[in-house]
Amino acid sequence: MANLTDLTIAEAQAGLAQGEFSSKEITEAHITAIEAARDLNAFVTETPERALADAEASDKRRAEGEVGALDGLPIAIKDLFCTKGVKSTASSHMLEGFIPPYESSVTAKMVDAGMVMLGKTNLDEFAMGSSNETSYFGPVINPWKRNSDDQTLVPGGSSGGSASAVAARLCLGATGTDTGGSIRQPASFCGIVGMKPTYGRCSRWGIVAFASSLDQAGPMTRTVRDAAIMLQSMVGFDPKDTTSSEMPIPDFQAMLGQDIKGLKIGIPSEYRVEGTDPEILALWDQGIKWLEDAGAEAVEVSLPRTKYALPAYYIIAPAEASSNLARYDGMRYGLRAEGDSLSEVYENTRAEGFGNEVRRRILMGTYVLSAGYYDAYYIKAQKVRKLIADEFSAAFETVDAILTPAVPSAAFAHGEKSDDLLAMYLNDVMTVPASLAGLPGISVPAGLSSDGLPLGLQLITKAFDEETLFRVADVLEQSAGFTARPGEKA
Amino acid sequence: MEDGDSRAVGITRIHLEQDAGKSIHDMDPSSTYVDLNRSGITLMEIVSEPDLRSGEEAAAYLTKLRAILRYLGTCDGNMEQGSMRCDANVSVRKLGDELGTRCEIKNVNSIRFVAQAIEYEARRQIEVIEDGGTIAQQTRLFDANKGVTRSMRSKEEAHDYRYFPDPDLLPVNLSEEFVEEIRRTLPELPDDKKQRFVDELGLSGYDADVLVAERAIAEYFEEAAEGQDAKTVANWVTSDLFGYLNKEDLEITDSPVAAKQLGALVGLISDGTISGRIARDVFAEMCATSKDPAVVVEEKGLKQVSDTGELEAIVDEAIAKGTAQVEQYKSGNEKIIGWFVGQVMQATKGQANPQMVNEILRKKLSE
Numbered sequence: 042m043a044n045l046t047d048l049t050i051a052e053a054q055a056g057l058a059q060g061e062f063s064s065k066e067i068t069e070a071h072i073t074a075i076e077a078a079r080d081l082n083a084f085v086t087e088t089p090e091r092a093l094a095d096a097e098a099s100d101k102r103r104a105e106g107e108v109g110a111l112d113g114l115p116i117a118i119k120d121l122f123c124t125k126g127v128k129s130t131a132s133s134h135m136l137e138g139f140i141p142p143y144e145s146s147v148t149a150k151m152v153d154a155g156m157v158m159l160g161k162t163n164l165d166e167f168a169m170g171s172s173n174e175t176s177y178f179g180p181v182i183n184p185w186k187r188n189s190d191d192q193t194l195v196p197g198g199s200s201g202g203s204a205s206a207v208a209a210r211l212c213l214g215a216t217g218t219d220t221g222g223s224i225r226q227p228a229s230f231c232g233i234v235g236m237k238p239t240y241g242r243c244s245r246w247g248i249v250a251f252a253s254s255l256d257q258a259g260p261m262t263r264t265v266r267d268a269a270i271m272l273q274s275m276v277g278f279d280p281k282d283t284t285s286s287e288m289p290i291p292d293f294q295a296m297l298g299q300d301i302k303g304l305k306i307g308i309p310s311e312y313r314v315e316g317t318d319p320e321i322l323a324l325w326d327q328g329i330k331w332l333e334d335a336g337a338e339a340v341e342v343s344l345p346r347t348k349y350a351l352p353a354y355y356i357i358a359p360a361e362a363s364s365n366l367a368r369y370d371g372m373r374y375g376l377r378a379e380g381d382s383l384s385e386v387y388e389n390t391r392a393e394g395f396g397n398e399v400r401r402r403i404l405m406g407t408y409v410l411s412a413g414y415y416d417a418y419y420i421k422a423q424k425v426r427k428l429i430a431d432e433f434s435a436a437f438e439t440v441d442a443i444l445t446p447a448v449p450s451a452a453f454a455h456g457e458k459s460d461d462l463l464a465m466y467l468n469d470v471m472t473v474p475a476s477l478a479g480l481p482g483i484s485v486p487a488g489l490s491s492d493g494l495p496l497g498l499q500l501i502t503k504a505f506d507e508e509t510l511f512r513v514a515d516v517l518e519q520s521a522g523f524t525a526r527p528g529e530k531a
Numbered sequence: 532m533e534d535g536d537s538r539a540v541g542i543t544r545i546h547l548e549q550d551a552g553k554s555i556h557d558m559d560p561s562s563t564y565v566d567l568n569r570s571g572i573t574l575m576e577i578v579s580e581p582d583l584r585s586g587e588e589a590a591a592y593l594t595k596l597r598a599i600l601r602y603l604g605t606c607d608g609n610m611e612q613g614s615m616r617c618d619a620n621v622s623v624r625k626l627g628d629e630l631g632t633r634c635e636i637k638n639v640n641s642i643r644f645v646a647q648a649i650e651y652e653a654r655r656q657i658e659v660i661e662d663g664g665t666i667a668q669q670t671r672l673f674d675a676n677k678g679v680t681r682s683m684r685s686k687e688e689a690h691d692y693r694y695f696p697d698p699d700l701l702p703v704n705l706s707e708e709f710v711e712e713i714r715r716t717l718p719e720l721p722d723d724k725k726q727r728f729v730d731e732l733g734l735s736g737y738d739a740d741v742l743v744a745e746r747a748i749a750e751y752f753e754e755a756a757e758g759q760d761a762k763t764v765a766n767w768v769t770s771d772l773f774g775y776l777n778k779e780d781l782e783i784t785d786s787p788v789a790a791k792q793l794g795a796l797v798g799l800i801s802d803g804t805i806s807g808r809i810a811r812d813v814f815a816e817m818c819a820t821s822k823d824p825a826v827v828v829e830e831k832g833l834k835q836v837s838d839t840g841e842l843e844a845i846v847d848e849a850i851a852k853g854t855a856q857v858e859q860y861k862s863g864n865e866k867i868i869g870w871f872v873g874q875v876m877q878a879t880k881g882q883a884n885p886q887m888v889n890e891i892l893r894k895k896l897s898e
Contacts (some may be wrong), residue, residue: 252698253697253699254698282699283699283700283701284698284699284701314739324634360695361698364693364695364697372565372580381561383554407693410693410694411691411693412691412693412697415695419695423795481639499534
């Protein structure tokens with residue numbers, strides 16, 4: 042029998058269906074793998090007992106012939122999702138002891154589909170970060186290493202624990218959330234597939250809010266098909282989230298294995314951002330060639346306002362965060378620090394509960410929303426956001442998908458960018474524009490750097506056209522034939 | 532307005548909130564308690580333009596606004612119970628000048644207090660300015676016991692709420708059809724109702740005003756007036772019924788006499804079953820027992836005597852008794868007929884049909 046932790050979700054589904062192994066067996070294999078890989082710090086909370094109970098229940102259902110779409114599959118959940126009865130921390134001291142009395146809508150759907158939950162994965166505190174170094178529970182380690190040295194590398198962020206766990210074969214797939222690139226960037230750093238659906242596809246109810254107009258859940262897997270399978274069990278209208286969409290849900294897998302002849306792929310030159318690793322630009326060119334070889338037509342598109350996306354994002358996201366995080370006042374749930382007056386309780390709680398990056402963003406958000414600055418910053422950023430969305434809309438009048446790099450660089454070492462905030466924020470420069478426009482995007486591992494690190498390419502389509510996204514991503518994945526695994530130095 | 536004038540008051544905007552709950556700081560020396568009992572209750576804030584010039588105008592505006600809200604059923608307007616509150620912004624200026632710096636009086640909980648607070652605050656500001664001072668923008672509270680306003684916080688301490696559009700709530704696009712549908716299904720508002728009462732029911736403007744002032748009163752009146760003479764019903768509601776309710780300190784919704792019963796009482800007068808005077812006795816009995824007027828009339832034997840033969844006999848007796856009065860009548864003092872009517876009423880305990888008594892008397896006295 043093949044190593045059970047090496048299987049894709051599709052293979053595991055087939056194996057379970059054919060009775061080659063039980064959910065209990067594949068779950069145990071993953072629990073063992075998680076225990077052996079604790080130095081990665083990918084999990085905040087492991088839930089092996091819950092996982093085994095889930096697995097046994099799944100095997101029982103299977104024996105009775107009633108299985109869901111994710112039945113018996115060991116999956117990890119980013120610790121930003123509230124899970125009933127299981128600690129949900131957002132990797133913050135503020136929520137260190139928080140056990141939600143309810144389940145997020147997305148994970149509830151996955152539970153209904155039969156998922157086995159292995160545990161809650163580490164992330165940047167409140168999903169604010171691009172390296173998973175802001176977590177209160179310590180940094181996550183990327184299972185990949187450079188050929189040239191033995192330094193530990195960051196997995197990207199904020200869904201760093203999920204990315205690391207999927208890459209290290211600690212789970213078949215994991216949920217992530219993406220506000221400005223938090224699924225796609227770590228997926229690229231860890232050599233896996235990371236997919237952010239259209240804003241509104243997944244309910245945000247029960248996901249700890251960072252920036253409500255941007256946050257969106259998505260799957261992190263080792264193949265495009267696995268992402269399609271997982272996404273199918275995550276999406277759907279939810280009356281508890283007013284921004285959740287009532288658009289019909291297509292069968293995401295149905296588009297896989299189709300050709301892309303005649304599709305037009307937009308290539309925006311504005312993504313040749315200064316400072317981007319030349320190897321990434323070369324990989325991008327290679328990606329264009331792969332899609333052309335598969336029968337698509339590469340078309341130059343212009344998205345001239347791309348350069349304003351990152352500044353606008355760092356106004357809008359902190360503004361919303363400053364409002365969303367106002368609820369952590371020590372009164373209702375989470376940490377409470379004592380004080381002699383109400384204000385002191387507030388101040389002490391927030392000073393103790395929030396880490397530096399979170400405080401920085403609250404301050405930025407508070408600043409841009411303050412009387413006197415609101416028009417110059419917040420309103421202006423919203424206008425920029427609209428223009429960026431309009432540019433995408435215009436581009437999608439002529440092209441079916443847009444291909445860009447997913448990140449400007451490969452994974453970096455711990456501490457390498459901690460002192461350079463702008464360099465850190467630049468990590469999201471490729472992913473933020475689609476976030477601002479609410480568009481679906483996917484990062485597909487497409488090659489290795491000369492130093493042996495995975496690099497991803499990003500595809501973007503128009504809103505609610507995940508079908509085309511998966512269709513092109515599937516071809517890109519086939520063409521790239523990415524089979525490298527972490528821990529195998531070339 | 533009281534003097535019959537009207538003012539147009541612009542509405543700047545209306546916004547909706549949900550009550551978030553409140554902190555209670557004064558129940559314990561070192562702890563703050565959180566009261567979530569009203570959490571989630573919807574709140575509508577109506578911001579109006581600076582179109583009002585006195586406490587009296589503000590009171591009239593609030594009264595009208597409250598009546599409209601009650602007609603719409605969107606708020607019970609009960610200020611004592613906190614379902615409606617007023618923040619009054621007050622500034623003073625010399626005639627024709629720009630509006631002065633304003634102070635906001637927060638959370639006033641009765642229309643009377645709003646008028647008092649505004650008048651006090653305007654005088655205070657005038658005094659400050661006439662003493663050579665300037666008005667500092669601030670938030671003030673009205674102390675109803677002392678009838679004064681006092682400072683709560685100054686602008687320097689004012690909160691910067693950092694409002695921005697809530698990304699969790701999408702913009703709501705209301706279609707023309709929806710707006711039209713709402714417009715079509717709006718209940719009749721007080722001004723329209725008043726106009727209809729005057730035009731179609733022939734009520735006086737004053738009576739119509741009184742009757743439409745509150746939705747519950749208007750509804751009571753309309754139910755009572757159904758199929759009856761509207762003016763008579765209006766008189767009964769505004770005089771006898773209001774008199775009784777005021778005396779007993781009751782709301783119209785607690786009236787022991789149901790609208791239909793009052794209508795039936797007026798019906799008994801109109802069809803001659805009882806006289807207006809007897810009706811007052813019947814009404815008093817109805818107030819005490821909530822019985823139907825027909826039942827009261829029956830039980831107490833108050834039915835009007837309208838039998839011509841019976842009345843003629845009684846009239847004859849009265850004429851026989853009053854030979855001197857007959858002489859006066861014949862010599863031109865027609866007013867003396869009242870004396871005969873009195874006699875007949877006395878003899879019938881007031882139950883004689885007064886119109887018939889008059890007719891018979893005139894006939895017989897002219898013989």
